[in-house]
Amino acid sequence: MSAPIRLAVIGMGKIAHDQHLPAIAADPDFQLVATVSRHGGPVDDLPFFPNIEALIESGLAVDAVALCTPPQVRRAIAATALAQGWHVFLEKPPGATLAEVVTLEEAARATGASLFASWHSRYAKGVEPARAWLADRRIDSATVTWREDVRVWHPGQEWIWAAGGFGVFDPGINALSIVTRILPRPFFLTEAALDVPSNRQAPIAARLQFRDTAGVAIAADFDFRQEGPQHWDIVVETDRGPLRLADGGATLTLPDGSVPTAAEGLHGEYPGLYARFAAVIRAGTSDVDVAPLRHVADAFLLGHRNLVEPFVE
Numbered sequence: 001m002s003a004p005i006r007l008a009v010i011g012m013g014k015i016a017h018d019q020h021l022p023a024i025a026a027d028p029d030f031q032l033v034a035t036v037s038r039h040g041g042p043v044d045d046l047p048f049f050p051n052i053e054a055l056i057e058s059g060l061a062v063d064a065v066a067l068c069t070p071p072q073v074r075r076a077i078a079a080t081a082l083a084q085g086w087h088v089f090l091e092k093p094p095g096a097t098l099a100e101v102v103t104l105e106e107a108a109r110a111t112g113a114s115l116f117a118s119w120h121s122r123y124a125k126g127v128e129p130a131r132a133w134l135a136d137r138r139i140d141s142a143t144v145t146w147r148e149d150v151r152v153w154h155p156g157q158e159w160i161w162a163a164g165g166f167g168v169f170d171p172g173i174n175a176l177s178i179v180t181r182i183l184p185r186p187f188f189l190t191e192a193a194l195d196v197p198s199n200r201q202a203p204i205a206a207r208l209q210f211r212d213t214a215g216v217a218i219a220a221d222f223d224f225r226q227e228g229p230q231h232w233d234i235v236v237e238t239d240r241g242p243l244r245l246a247d248g249g250a251t252l253t254l255p256d257g258s259v260p261t262a263a264e265g266l267h268g269e270y271p272g273l274y275a276r277f278a279a280v281i282r283a284g285t286s287d288v289d290v291a292p293l294r295h296v297a298d299a300f301l302l303g304h305r306n307l308v309e310p311f312v313e
């Protein structure tokens, strides 16, 4: 087996601690060599740096970085890493704009480094079986319901409300990453309504209507104001009955009632992401699909903007 990929994790917030560190520790393809963050301190007595420039300055041997910062600052860090020839794992969304992701792809090609735009929800257990089951079905419609309580899931994350922070599209793009994977035909936005709190830049709720190239309607309802039961559900109506994906893609129920997968949550997804990152690096390629980000960008282009009551955490 080849030597482990020496990896630094940058942006030590919730997802870095909850998912990246355990997935890296369990994967023999990777060796964590440093962490980088403006605040906090070392992990397991490993070298710790306040920014990527200090990491480079240290001369530490690094092969790859995983970027877990908010999207607004990700491109500059990724470009600096690629210029070093380091492979880059981008947390989702891969950037704050489409153009910056394209420039990163070009930089990766120029340096020969691998760029991986990760979509963790695509690694939920039900997603690939759903894609396979839908491949030869007649699809009549699809409905996405992604309603969660922002106070529970994103406490103190001011960046999410700033321009480029995506608001409710931060979770909503996960749904779009699944739908773009499981439906057999491309689709496009026809209508969108965005509810934006009067004291914030990013939407707290969004309702989207799409059509696929065969005219099939796809509807999405994203809402950050959900109290009580939380919903991360996709229902696809077919000629054989409804396919249901619940728990963010982890639980698949087919029309005959069988449940071929069971919920595992995010813990089931990150090992798959790191396996993919290692495969992409070893193959000397990149994996960058901007389809989910394109739909979010289109919602900002086409959407009607409704000002709603201020959001106070």
Ligand code: NAP
Pocket: 010, 011, 012, 013, 014, 015, 016, 037, 038, 039, 040, 068, 069, 070, 071, 073, 091, 092, 093, 120, 157, 159, 170
């Ligand atoms: P978070 O808890 O706010 O962590 C982000 C970290 O990035 C912060 O702790 C901060 O650490 C660092 N950072 C660097 N520059 C920053 C800036 N200008 N403003 C704010 N923080 C900055 O966020 P998170 O939930 O981990 O999410 C990070 C990314 O992962 C997002 O793109 C999100 O969509 C994605 N993600 C999150 C989850 C989840 O469940 N939370 C799941 C999957 C993916 P320092 O202050 O120490 O630099």
